[in-house]
Amino acid sequence: MTKKLTKAAAAKAATRNPEAGEDAAPMSNRATRAAERRDAIVAAAMEEFIARGFAATRLDDIAKRAGVAKGTIYLHFKDKESMFEELVRTVIVPVVVKLSALPPPTSSVRDLIETFAGNFLKEVIGTRRGDLVRLIVAEGPRFPAVADFYYREVVSRGIAGMRALIELGIARGEIHQANLARYPQIVIAPAMIAVIWQSLFARHAPLDAQDMLRVHLDLIFGERRTT
Amino acid sequence: MTKKLTKAAAAKAATRNPEAGEDAAPMSNRATRAAERRDAIVAAAMEEFIARGFAATRLDDIAKRAGVAKGTIYLHFKDKESMFEELVRTVIVPVVVKLSALPPPTSSVRDLIETFAGNFLKEVIGTRRGDLVRLIVAEGPRFPAVADFYYREVVSRGIAGMRALIELGIARGEIHQANLARYPQIVIAPAMIAVIWQSLFARHAPLDAQDMLRVHLDLIFGERRTT
DNA sequence: TGACTATGACTGACTAGTCAGTCATAAATG
DNA sequence: CATTTATGACTGACTAGTCAGTCATAGTCA
Known part of the structure; x- marks a missing residue:
């Protein structure tokens, strides 16, 4: 056995x-x-x-x-159950690795986040990986092992990384709202919504995720003047 | 039959x-x-x-x-399937009715949205209704009837209503970023994330949804000076 | 009012079908 | 040839949906 x-x-x-x-x-x-x-x-x-x-x-x-x-x-x-759990690991880990590779931190925080958003867009939103995220949301409560893994490997890291970026942005004066560092979820939320939207509602009303994320960054950093 | x-x-x-x-x-x-x-x-x-x-x-x-x-x-x-579909209707409709009842539009747009967020918090986030929303996200792709209903009755109305509020806010000078009206999803996103978070990760890391939504509104409207 | 009948809501044992997991056998490999 | 890997028919547990029968209640009539 x-x-x-x-x-x-x-x-x-x-x-x-x-x-x-x-x-x-x-x-x-x-x-x-x-x-x-x-x-x-x-x-x-x-x-x-x-x-x-x-x-x-x-x-x-x-x-x-x-x-x-x-x-x-x-x-x-x-068995079926552990196949599902291993499947999640197998698919998620490489994505996390890829997205964790940040560009040289010489650029502005906005550029850092924008690069990250671009990668996320390309690697997750509207792809099978995005559907997998929806699946995790769906099955999570019935698979504590999956939910735990996902929280540990993806969510908590994502939150921590984003918090670090926000704090850097605040320190550099790019971000004016200090409280934002308490809820990195706010910065990530539209990207998650885009993932779910593509899975559920794209055929009712297509969503230009890239443009939406740009507008969201404008909200956080203030609108772009010049490049 | x-x-x-x-x-x-x-x-x-x-x-x-x-x-x-x-x-x-x-x-x-x-x-x-x-x-x-x-x-x-x-x-x-x-x-x-x-x-x-x-x-x-x-x-x-x-x-x-x-x-x-x-x-x-x-x-x-x-049968089982139509029971699920009717169940969703039965539970969702009263909530939509309740949340659609907006307070007198004499107050500021920020207050309008804050009131709405408060109701949403009380009626949905962290309740069985919130779990139901997660369930719809989970089962939606396999139940086009459910996804359609949810889009038609909840999502499209919510987006439209929020867009109207945003445009009002822009017209009144409370909101400075005109592009926001193109993506009401951005305003709603943190609330949705809060719903999902409570279902999946609350036991890993509790989330003060109310406080988060307040911070988010500060981001959109600028921080509160006086009341 | 009391007795008698008609109704249809309710029950739960049963059927027919499904599917995860097994294992005797076969194929491939070295 | 011995061993490892692959196969797919088979089994047993499980469950959606059915239906013949029961019984509380509504309706009728004297």
Whole structure:
């Protein structure tokens, strides 16, 4: 029983790091193909979970979409629930890494935040990742493990990072409202709303997220005079 | 087949309007009890759906919680799906009505919005209604009927109303950023984030929604000097 | 008013179908 | 050939929806 879980974890580890000993050696064919299959399953599972939610998603459908037999899924994941949890980790982590890479802090705080917003726009809003965020909001209460992970890895870091930027902005005189540092959520809120809007209401009323975020930054920093 | 649906609708109508002819006449015991049962089912269903999501909710559990046999549910609702849809309507409509009642427009735009935010805080944020909003975000994509209804009755009205207020604020010189009227979402966003935050992260990091909304209004209107 | 009948709200055991997870077998690999 | 990996038919638990039967209440009549 526990053996299988261990094996799944090992397979996952192999995906990113083919055995500590051989270091940079190329992965064996087997490991490569196993990793490819795992990725296919993760991709298929993401599509299905996003489209139907956790409970209504059938493993048969995931298997079919991934071009794999159902049993194969159980070679990589303990069960449906932990597949969902690992899926979230697998997809979220690279995004966080990407978005955490801030540009040189030589520019103005506004430019820093604007760059971040641009990346967020490109990497999340209106993409499958955005749908995944909506899915986390949807399933979070039923998956404390997911909600905890998301809070720890994404939300708390995002809030902390944004707070640091706001404080820098205040110190430099770019931001005039000191209280803003107490609620970084206010700065992030429109971006989150854009994510949800695209998932739910885009077909009723399309939203120009980029333009909206610019207006929001104008509100925080004051309107741009010259570039 | 269609008869049953009609009957359910009739029972529902009877809840609020006991037969057009007799006007103010008291409802018969039967109709009263039927209405009470329907309400009990709606309340039970809301709890269960919020806790488990649509797909994972068992009608047996709803019945048990409502103190009713499973068959009774089908006297009031066509099936699980339309029960969910009617539930959303039943719960949302009164809230919209309540929140639509604006105070006399003699006060400043800031006061108008602040009053609205206060009501929203009391009626939605941190309540079962707030959880329901999260549920709509969660299930919306799988229930176009629900998403459409919510967009039509809540979102589009809210956006339009807020836009009117913003334009008034601009005209009166209370709001300086004219572009804000193009994205009323920006004004509403923190309130929505507060709703979601309470559902998902309150136990990780409690959020003083009221204070946050005040800070946000300070950002839009400039900080308060005197009252 | 009291007795008798008609109504339809309510019940819950039951059916038919679904789907997560298993495992005996087969294929691939080295 | 031995071992690892993959398959998909199968099982058993679970649940949406049904329906024949019950019974409290409304209606009728003497």
